[in-house]
Amino acid sequence: MSRRCSSTPGGEGVHSPDLSRVPAQGSPPAQAQAQAQAGGDGAAVAVTVALTAYLHARAGEFLRGLRLYGDSGADTAAATEAARSLRMTARRIGGTLHTFRPLLDPVWADGLRTELSWLSGTLAQEHASTARLNRLLDALARLSGTATGAEAGAGTGAASGTGAAGGGPGRGALTVGAARAAALLERRLTLARTRAHSATLQALGSARCHAVADAVAVLTSELPPAPAAGALPLPAEADAAAERRLLDAVAALPLARAGHPYNAEALLNGLATASAEEIQDEPWHRVRTLLRLHRYALEVLGPERNPVLDRAGQVLDRHRDASEAAAAAAAAARTPRIAPATAYALGVLHADQRHEVEAARFAFQEIWQGSIAVQAAL
Numbered sequence: 001m002s003r004r005c006s007s008t009p010g011g012e013g014v015h016s017p018d019l020s021r022v023p024a025q026g027s028p029p030a031q032a033q034a035q036a037q038a039g040g041d042g043a044a045v046a047v048t049v050a051l052t053a054y055l056h057a058r059a060g061e062f063l064r065g066l067r068l069y070g071d072s073g074a075d076t077a078a079a080t081e082a083a084r085s086l087r088m089t090a091r092r093i094g095g096t097l098h099t100f101r102p103l104l105d106p107v108w109a110d111g112l113r114t115e116l117s118w119l120s121g122t123l124a125q126e127h128a129s130t131a132r133l134n135r136l137l138d139a140l141a142r143l144s145g146t147a148t149g150a151e152a153g154a155g156t157g158a159a160s161g162t163g164a165a166g167g168g169p170g171r172g173a174l175t176v177g178a179a180r181a182a183a184l185l186e187r188r189l190t191l192a193r194t195r196a197h198s199a200t201l202q203a204l205g206s207a208r209c210h211a212v213a214d215a216v217a218v219l220t221s222e223l224p225p226a227p228a229a230g231a232l233p234l235p236a237e238a239d240a241a242a243e244r245r246l247l248d249a250v251a252a253l254p255l256a257r258a259g260h261p262y263n264a265e266a267l268l269n270g271l272a273t274a275s276a277e278e279i280q281d282e283p284w285h286r287v288r289t290l291l292r293l294h295r296y297a298l299e300v301l302g303p304e305r306n307p308v309l310d311r312a313g314q315v316l317d318r319h320r321d322a323s324e325a326a327a328a329a330a331a332a333a334r335t336p337r338i339a340p341a342t343a344y345a346l347g348v349l350h351a352d353q354r355h356e357v358e359a360a361r362f363a364f365q366e367i368w369q370g371s372i373a374v375q376a377a378l
Contacts (some may be wrong), residue, residue, distance in 0.1 A: 047301065051100055052222070054300045055093060059219035062089045066213055069204065083123050083200065090120035093216065095296040099242045115212045122203045125196035128324070133189040135325050137182055139352055140345070144178045177341030181349065184332050184342060242297055246290040253283055255369060258361040266358035267351065277330075277354075281323045284361065288316035312367045319360035326353035 065086040072078035094116035097109045174182060203209055257263055268280070291313055298306065333346035 048103065050302075051096070051103065051300050055096060055219045058089050058093045058096070059216045062086065062093065062216050063213065063220070065089060066204075080127075084127065087120045087123040087127070090116040090123075091292075092296050092299070093219070094120065095293045096300060099293055099297045100300070102237075112212070112215050115208070115215070119203065119209065119212055122196075122199055126193055126200055129189050129193035129196055131321065132325050132328055133186060133193070135321060136185050136189075136329060136349060136353075139325075139349055140174060140178045140182050140185075143348060143352060144174045146174060175341075175345075177339070177345035180339060180342040181332070181345035184335060184338065184346075185328070188332055189328065242290070242294050246287070246294050249283065249287045249290050250368060253287060253365075255365040258358075258365045259369070261362060263358065266354045266361070277323070277327065281319075281357070284316065284319055284364075285323075288313070288320060291316060308367060308371050312364060315360050315363045315367060319357055319364070322353045322356035322360060326350050326357065329353060 065082050069079055069082035069086065072082055094113045097104065097113040097116075101109050173179075254265070257265055266280070291309065295306075295309055295313060298309070329346050329350040333343050333350065
């Protein structure tokens with residue numbers, strides 16, 4: 001199977017970390033079972049085999065995504081879907097290496113996880129810029145009263161449409177201030193998307209990406225053992241540690257205040273510095289990351305998906321999207337020499353997205369505190 005990152009030349013002089021600490025090739029489930037049986041723990045046998053099989057499957061998906069991306073070209077829908085698959089698979093592998101690190105060679109696991117984080121982060125930028133632009137343009141249309149009935153009632157929970165400012169699906173003619181705000185946002189975010197696309201092409205054609213692909217390919221054969229095989233903890237203990245981190249992070253959230261509708265907490269720092277809102281949102285972003293890691297760990301331990309945890313993750317995704325969209329609107333409003341009507345429209349847009357942040361927090365606390373299934377899943 002081809003492991004080329006792309007047909008784009010490049011990569012000379014790129015730092016390539018040491019990801020070569022790997023054992024000889026073999027059958028992943030069989031070798032994992034033999035190693036676990038050597039420790040004499042039946043529970044470790046089952047879970048270690050499951051971990052190895054999970055990483056084996058995700059590594060295969062990663063390599064297939066690389067091949068599809070290289071075969072489809074950089075400007076097609078197939079390439080976009082391949083990049084999305086690569087991004088999601090890289091996150092799953094990296095998250096699993098993080099949670100189950102005590103069972104692996106820590107130097108190897110940390111090195112590969114760092115490189116996968118770099119790759120998934122690079123691939124995410126283009127998608128994020130596109131989704132953020134669509135979200136903001138749809139919100140401007142809705143706030144101007146020019147969105148279609150279905151879109152106006154749906155709010156900004158999901159981005160849709162890919163047209164130009166004021167002309168996308170479901171968007172009618174905007175007011176002067178909103179139209180200028182849309183044009184400004186489109187210029188800024190289209191530039192960001194173009195830069196992100198170039199960064200993606202450069203990353204996928206680099207020697208660094210080739211090193212990541214080679215390291216992931218090892219996961220299709222077997223896992224490197226931990227240095228002290230006789231002192232391995234149970235795999236379930238690794239997930240329990242991830243669970244504790246998640247519960248501690250959720251306990252630090254102001255869920256009681258978030259449970260009051262229209263509490264306006266998300267708007268408290270609306271006129272403060274840009275970092276003030278980031279500080280307020282950071283604990284929620286941390287919970288989102290920890291919840292995702294826990295969901296990945298549950299995928300390793302069993303194929304059944306918990307709909308409550310999935311819904312909680314989706315709500316926190318909405319929170320992140322609204323937070324970043326509000327930051328983009330605020331950054332655009334700080335553009336020098338823009339018209340007052342444009343600045344006003346961007347201010348209204350910023351407030352709207354902060355209201356979406358507040359709504360996502362309310363929805364999360366309802367899911368978390370109101371469902372016994374969450375505690376049963378943890």
